[in-house]
Amino acid sequence: MNRDLPPGADQGEARQPIPAGLAFDPARVTKMLTRYGHGGWLGMRYHGHGEDWVELALPWREELVGVAATGVLASGPIISLMDNATSLSVWTRRGTFTPQVTVDLRVDYVRAAVPGRTVIGRGECYKLTRNIAFVRGVAYDQHLEDPVAHVVGTFMTLDGAAAG
Numbered sequence: 001m002n003r004d005l006p007p008g009a010d011q012g013e014a015r016q017p018i019p020a021g022l023a024f025d026p027a028r029v030t031k032m033l034t035r036y037g038h039g040g041w042l043g044m045r046y047h048g049h050g051e052d053w054v055e056l057a058l059p060w061r062e063e064l065v066g067v068a069a070t071g072v073l074a075s076g077p078i079i080s081l082m083d084n085a086t087s088l089s090v091w092t093r094r095g096t097f098t099p100q101v102t103v104d105l106r107v108d109y110v111r112a113a114v115p116g117r118t119v120i121g122r123g124e125c126y127k128l129t130r131n132i133a134f135v136r137g138v139a140y141d142q143h144l145e146d147p148v149a150h151v152v153g154t155f156m157t158l159d160g161a162a163a164g
Contacts, residue, residue, distance in 0.1 A: 023095065023096060024091045024092060024094065024095055024096050024097055026046065026049040026054050026088055026091070026092050027046045027049065029088070029091070029097070030044075030045070030046035030054075030056065030088065031046060033084070034046075038080060039080065039084055042058060042064065042077050042080060042081070043058065043059050043061060044056050044057065044058055044080075044081060044084060045057050045059075047120055049088075049089075049092055050092075051092070051093065052089060052092060052093040052124055052125050052126065053089050053092070053122060053123060053124040053125075054085050054088040054089045054092050054122070054123055055085065055120055055121065055122045055123075056081055056084055056085045056088070056120070056121045056123075057118050057119070057120050057121075058073075058077055058078070058081045058118060058119045058120075058121065059118045060073060060113075060115065060116050060117055060118060060119070064077045065115075070112070070115065071115030071116065072112045072113060072115055073112075073113045073115075073119060075107075075109070077119075078107070078113070078119060078121070078139050078148065078149060079105070079107055081119060081121035081139060082105065082107060082121045082123060082137050082139055082149070082151045083102055083105055084121070084123075085121035085122060085123030085137055086105065086123030086124075086125070086135035086136075086137050086151060086153060086155070087100065087102065087123070087135075087155060088123060089123040089124050089125040089135060089137075090125045090128075090133040090135065090155050092125070093125040093128060093133070094128065094133075098157050098158075098159060099157065099158040099159060100133070100155045100156060100157050100158060101155065101156055101158065102153065102154075102155055103132075103153070103154045103155060103156050104153050104154050105151055105152075105153035106151060106152050106153060107149050107150075107151050108149060108150045108151070109148065109149045110147050110148060110149060110150065111147075111148060112148070113139075113141045113148045114141050114142070117141040117142065118141065119139055119140070119141050119148060120139070120140055120141070121137060121138075121139045122137055122138050122139075122140075122144065123135055123136075123137040123151075124136055124137060130157075131156055131157050132154055132155070132156055132157075133154065133155040133156075133157075134153075134154055135151070135152070135153050135154070135155065136150070136151065136152045136153075137150070137151045137152075138150055138151075139151070
């Protein structure tokens with residue numbers, strides 16, 4: 001496996017940054033963001049969205065397992081999944097891409113993900129201020145009501161863009 005590019009990535013495609021102020025389409029942007037880099041190598045993909053939430057899928061792969069004897073996904077890929085899903089939820093609620101950083105992301109694990117199952121990360125932006133976005137989310141592997149983990153966090157815009 002080529003660790004530099006995700007499975008199916010075209011090695012000749014140019015990497016293009018997402019310009020600030022671009023009208024935000026979570027499905028389209030997720031496709032761009034998951035072609036390369038960390039999210040791409042993890043195999044994250046778009047799963048769904050609403051006005052203030054985004055769902056990403058993280059398919060189970062042996063390379064993502066924390067302890068081989070159990071087959072359970074390591075915590076790092078789930079943290080990355082939730083950081084990405086909650087971050088995308090902020091841009092979805094704003095309706096535009098604005099540079100931002102993760103200030104805080106607390107992850108509370110409720111149980112281990114079932115080996116072999118895809119984990120879905122649902123991130124929701126429930127409050128925007130001028131510079132801060134408040135998020136929460138759930139990672140689950142079959143039913144939203146039976147979570148693997150809960151997250152809560154904040155993001156800060158880098159340019160002080162007004163809330164949408």
